[in-house]
Amino acid sequence: MSKNTSAPQSLRSPLGRAKGLGSSRSGVSHWWVQRLxxxxxxxxxxxxxxxxxxxxxxDLDTARSWIRQPFNSVxxxxxxxxxxxxxxxxxxxxxxxxxxxxxxxILSLAFTKMIMTAFAVMSIYSILLIAxxxxx
Amino acid sequence: MTxxxxxxxxLMIYRPQLTSMMSITHRLSGVALASGSIFLVWWLVALAYGxxxxxxxxxxxxxxxxxxALLGFYVAVSYHMANGIRxxxxxxxxxxxxDGVYRGGYIVxxxxxxxxxxxxxxxxxx
Numbered sequence: 001m002s003k004n005t006s007a008p009q010s011l012r013s014p015l016g017r018a019k020g021l022g023s024s025r026s027g028v029s030h031w032w033v034q035r036l037x038x039x040x041x042x043x044x045x046x047x048x049x050x051x052x053x054x055x056x057x058x059d060l061d062t063a064r065s066w067i068r069q070p071f072n073s074v075x076x077x078x079x080x081x082x083x084x085x086x087x088x089x090x091x092x093x094x095x096x097x098x099x100x101x102x103x104x105x106i107l108s109l110a111f112t113k114m115i116m117t118a119f120a121v122m123s124i125y126s127i128l129l130i131a132x133x134x135x136x
Numbered sequence: 137m138t139x140x141x142x143x144x145x146x147l148m149i150y151r152p153q154l155t156s157m158m159s160i161t162h163r164l165s166g167v168a169l170a171s172g173s174i175f176l177v178w179w180l181v182a183l184a185y186g187x188x189x190x191x192x193x194x195x196x197x198x199x200x201x202x203x204x205a206l207l208g209f210y211v212a213v214s215y216h217m218a219n220g221i222r223x224x225x226x227x228x229x230x231x232x233x234x235d236g237v238y239r240g241g242y243i244v245x246x247x248x249x250x251x252x253x254x255x256x257x258x259x260x261x262x
Contacts, residue, residue, distance in 0.1 A: 035224065035227060038220050038223075038224065039224065042217070042221070045213065045217060049210075049213065053258055056258065056262070057194070057197075057198060060183070060186055060187075060190050060191075063183055064183060064186075067183070083173075084173070087166070087169065087170040087173065090166045090167075090170065091166075091167065091170055094163060094166075094167060100141070116170070119173060119174065119177045122177050122180075122181060123176065123177045123180045123181070125184075126177075126180040126181050126183065126184035127180065127184075129184040130183060130184050
């Protein structure tokens with residue numbers, strides 16, 4: 001067995017370092033997706049926010065006909081999907097920082113992700129119901 | 137497990153600074169937006185449901201308390217978006233000096249204040 005004369009610089013195995021995944025076992029993917037979703041949301045948030053302000057206090061038909069326009073349906077669905085994904089990643093970091101008990105942390109993470117997924121599905125399904133409905 | 141160990145990040149042992157206060161406000165506004173999005177979901181469900189149910193939800197949005205909640209959501213969006221752009225600049229290595237961090241901070245606060253004024257005008261005066 002050959003003996004390494006120099007002191008080890010790190011306790012991580014060469015394979016672990018080559019794969020580049022840290023203790024989270026997911027590398028920088030969480031950080032990176034958080035930024036990608038943030039950038040993707042910028043034009044969507046601005047467009048939908050300004051549109052909402054312009055049709056503020058709209059009656060049922062006005063609000064529905066805005067959503068029924070294909071461009072608006074797609075913008076809303078993208079915003080809701082990307083937004084709730086971004087929210088889920090953000091809440092995950094907060095929970096991981098502040099909840100130190102392992103059981104409670106895992107349960108909180110699972111609960112939060114379920115709620116965010118449910119919100120996304122409920123809101124996107126509502127958009128689809130409006131956009132794909134017959135008549136007005 | 138039951139030891140009362142301090143939580144990280146330690147917020148209470150420092151004198152408040154613009155940088156740290158804006159950092160925690162970014163988190164708080166993010167959590168507020170994630171929680172407050174339940175009202176956006178509710179409004180969209182009501183819009184799909186239609187009829188009297190939509191009228192009821194719309195009535196809540198037009199009530200003073202509903203208006204205040206909308207204003208809060210709108211200000212949180214403004215701040216989180218502006219400060220998020222500040223964070224994205226940092227990710228590209230721009231504005232990371234002490235001066236730059238403060239300058240960006242003042243720009244974000246200024247933008248949020250202007251946006252809040254516009255929001256008050258739209259939600260309460262229009």
